[in-house]
Amino acid sequence: MRFFALFLLVTLFCSAVNTAGDDTLECSRFVIDAVILQLFEFLRQLIKLGSIINNITVLDPLVVKRQEIDLEYTKFRINAEILNFTLAGLGNFELLGAKFNKDDVSLDLTLRFPSLTILSEHYEMSGNIFEILPLSGNGLLNIEAHDLKFWSKVYLKQSEDGRSILIDKFLDTHFEIDKIVSRTQYDGNIDDILNAMIGDLLPKYLSRFSRLIAAQYMERITEFLNQYFNHFESWRFIAAIL
Numbered sequence: 001m002r003f004f005a006l007f008l009l010v011t012l013f014c015s016a017v018n019t020a021g022d023d024t025l026e027c028s029r030f031v032i033d034a035v036i037l038q039l040f041e042f043l044r045q046l047i048k049l050g051s052i053i054n055n056i057t058v059l060d061p062l063v064v065k066r067q068e069i070d071l072e073y074t075k076f077r078i079n080a081e082i083l084n085f086t087l088a089g090l091g092n093f094e095l096l097g098a099k100f101n102k103d104d105v106s107l108d109l110t111l112r113f114p115s116l117t118i119l120s121e122h123y124e125m126s127g128n129i130f131e132i133l134p135l136s137g138n139g140l141l142n143i144e145a146h147d148l149k150f151w152s153k154v155y156l157k158q159s160e161d162g163r164s165i166l167i168d169k170f171l172d173t174h175f176e177i178d179k180i181v182s183r184t185q186y187d188g189n190i191d192d193i194l195n196a197m198i199g200d201l202l203p204k205y206l207s208r209f210s211r212l213i214a215a216q217y218m219e220r221i222t223e224f225l226n227q228y229f230n231h232f233e234s235w236r237f238i239a240a241i242l
Contacts, residue, residue, distance in 0.1 A: 032241045036098045036107070039165075039237065046228065048091040054231040060091035071127075073212055076205050078127035078135055085120035085141065089113055096149075102242055106155045113148040123184075129205060133197055139185030145203075147178035152214075158235050165234040166226045173214035177203040 050058040064087070069080040090113070097110035120141035127135035152173035159166050180203045182195040206213065 032100050035237050035241055036100050037095070039234070040095050040098065042234075044091055044093065051231070054228075056228055056231065059228075061086040061088035062090060071209075071213060071216070073209050075130050076128075076209060078125065080123055080125035080127070082118075082120045082123045082141060084122070085118060087116065087118055089116040100241070104155065105157070105238070105242070106153055109150075109152050109154050111150040113150070114146070116145045116148060118143045118145075129201055133201060134194070135198070137184065137186030137194075139188075141185075142183040144181040145177050145179075146181070148175060150175045152218075156238065158238075159230055163233045163235055164230050165232075165238055166229050167222045170214070170218040170222065172211075173218055174210040175214070176207045176210065179203060180206075 046056065047059045050056045064085055065083070067082045067085065069078060069082065071078045092114055094112040094114070095110075096112050097108065099108040100106075101108070118141060122139065123141040124138045125136055129135065150173075153171040155168040155171065157166050157168040158164070180199050182198045182202075184195060184198075185191060186194050
């Protein structure tokens with residue numbers, strides 16, 4: 001309701017200004033930016049609070065019963081099974097950029113996550129960096145990623161029933177991680193050493209291979225997000241700025 005009221009106010013304001021070319025273009029951009037900003041604020045509230053009406057649980061922290069991870073690239077490999085883990089910090093994202101493109105109905109998106117924390121009751125992992133640093137162990141998983149920046153061109157589409165904004169695809173997705181702090185259990189003997197080495201090396205390698213990692217998982221992430229977006233009558237707001 002608040003989103004609709006703001007959208008109506010901005011639209012009325014722009015309809016009242018001088019319709020000369022420059023003013024029209026500037027106000028059109030203002031309307032688009034206001035709509036996109038409010039859509040992301042709506043997304044933040046959905047992540048943090050869920051939606052009782054639409055039977056959507058709180059997504060921060062995100063709780064997953066079981067997740068497999070298989071990353072194999074040159075000089076870098078991780079194979080893991082993670083049980084009962086939580087991912088916290090998704091709702092604290094900062095919107096650094098979201099330029100809307102009318103021609104192809106897409107967003108040039110830049111997000112920043114100040115901190116993301118993964119906690120797991122149990123994990124089993126094997127892997128290595130350079131075939132020298134082992135990434136193997138089992139036990140409790142505790143990893144914090146600090147200052148993660150995410151870039152992608154996000155193509156949007158209309159749901160089949162015409163009601164909702166859905167994600168069509170992500171393109172040129174990549175990310176950078178400034179710092180990782182690991183307090184994970186390995187073999188109980190050299191945990192501190194391995195955690196320090198992972199904190200030093202893993203951010204660089206995840207950032208370096210981020211395009212390959214994203215390409216492997218973005219289709220799955222698209223399906224995950226669309227199952228929630230499909231509940232909301234949101235397409236009318238995009239239609240109004242096309």
